[in-house]
Amino acid sequence: MSANEKLLDVDHVTVSFHIGSFLAGGQLVAVNDVTFALYADKPEIYSIAGESGSGKTTLANVLLHDLEPTEGKVTFEGRDLSTLKSRRDSMQFMAKVQPVFQNPFETFSPLRRVEEYLVETAMQFGRAKNRRDAAKVADEALHQVGLSLAEVSRRYPHELSGGQIQRVSVARALIPNPRLILADEPVSMVDASLRMAIVNLFKKLRDEQKVSVIYITHDLATAYYISDRIAIMLRGVVVESGPVENVLGNPLHPYTQLLQESVPKPAATEREQWAQHIELGSTEVREYGRLGCKYAGRCPHVMDVCKTKVPPEQEVEGRTIRCFLYNDGAMPETASPVQTGNLETA
């Protein structure tokens, strides 16, 4: 394996949906020219953060090969996902990329015992030939998340607490020995006191099992705590991305600044700043349809150019950012690769 081989390569991925009626509809670009890569020799936790309705889950669906991108391509371990056609190929891919979803009580059927899922996953991905072996595999996976088969055996989902069952769903994802776990809001349904157990678990997986994690969230405090790099999404566009210490420690994009300021601090000493009034976004669809920067309608530093032209990607102070404020006066003459929806005219 070469030194900087890519585990996952997301190359200019765009997903657009047709909305409205057949004739008078418009395009909604839910994921807009997103590019990033994870490297095989360096397991890391990569966060994707943003408000609800900013295309995070659509991107997750693309990465899980549930949705074909409209443009661009996703490559996993050198293989383009669009070439995965046969069931065998898909199974091989699924064994290496495993999801953890938001609400564990919806992931598990309330009528089945949770161990069934673990045993079934072990048999399906060929980790075990019979149920006895599968139980052993399940027990090992549960030990990695701080549980044991004896604790969960014969239990139904409602008999476990929210934190426990979310750990079971991480254990299930670990059974096929994945290289990448894609966690979509894994802690937003879990109590604050149990959140850290799940979040610390991802850290442990990265350090001990060398599993990379894509952590999708709107909780910036936990994102800062666990991740190595972060991408901030707004209406389908990655506006700022880079090492988390740079992006959240010293945000440059006005939208990241707003997000970072809005995280309530668990100390009663800094109430004034948080209490400053903010403008909430107009309806999502209208922001998606903006021609220039998607944040232009709310940005306190908005300039004329922001409303018409799409800010290009550039490297500023150890991060990638899309904002004209950091453009050295020269406007890009070349056509931007970012598409704009035609909702305003529709």
Place this chain on the structure above:
Amino acid sequence: MSLMQMEDVRAYYRTEAYGISRSVRAVDGVSLELLENEIYGVAGESSCGKTTLIKVISGTVKPPLRVESGRVDFNFGDFEVDMLKISPEDMRQNVRWKEISYVMQGSMSVLNPVRKISRTFEDIVGTHQGIPDKKAFREQMREHVMRLGLPPDVLTLYPHQLSGGMRQRVAIALATVFHPSLIIADEPTTALDVVVQRGVLHMLKDIQAESANTVLLVTHDLAVHANVADRVGIMYAGRIVEEGPTQTIFQAPRHPYTEHLINSLPVIGDKTVKKSLGGAPPNLADPPSGCRFHPRCPLAMDRCRTEMPEMIMLSERHRVACHLVEEGRA
């Protein structure tokens, strides 16, 4: 001035099936005072009795929930109410929504999906007060939403046409139609993201500041309490373990549980390892003996396993129930 006085309330869920009776002690000996013109925050994990506490305060106790003992007295200025004895008719005509209103977590299930927002306003006002002049009423409602900073167009829309944050703000607008003395907000921003959460909580704070009423804010997110509440009460397994002014609770917590809750919160700019609490929240049908926190408490002593700690007043407004504090060890 005190708005509500709650004394040693025990509210249990009692079920009986096949001759076996079970009781879940969701609120077990809670005393609480709500003052006029304050935001009181209640924090605690899921299934620690927060919602049951709200049910007792708002007078919506229905079987299998029963209040076993205690008192809940309200003083609304011009009249007083014993919440445990009030008749349903009196409750509907004079108290519910006029003096005590309620903002719930899932605003989608509060708003009727097949009626426009304006019709929901009509339903609520019609039930409690009657609408003699529809035209004047519509104008009144327009003014009411505009005063709260919402675009008046929302009245003509259906709930599904609004974003989550807008829906939650409409729910707050509905709860403030009659300028109630007490607004109970149960996890009002839990499903929302940080920016929208900030907007919704600003609105709640502004309303409180303007009308000088009382807000009971219930959420498990301590960071919200730190920024919004004037006083905070920490609940664990059906009991209040610590209560005090927000500043005091966050700067000098005395109960090990409070301390753990505050120290486990991640903060931007801090990458030190945060530990989570071991074990699971206790089963309220069979709570642990002695101090209910002892099985998870890192500092538990022998005495904690057998003896229930009493509430100790540390200062006029700061109280805590812990043997360690009593013995001067924490």
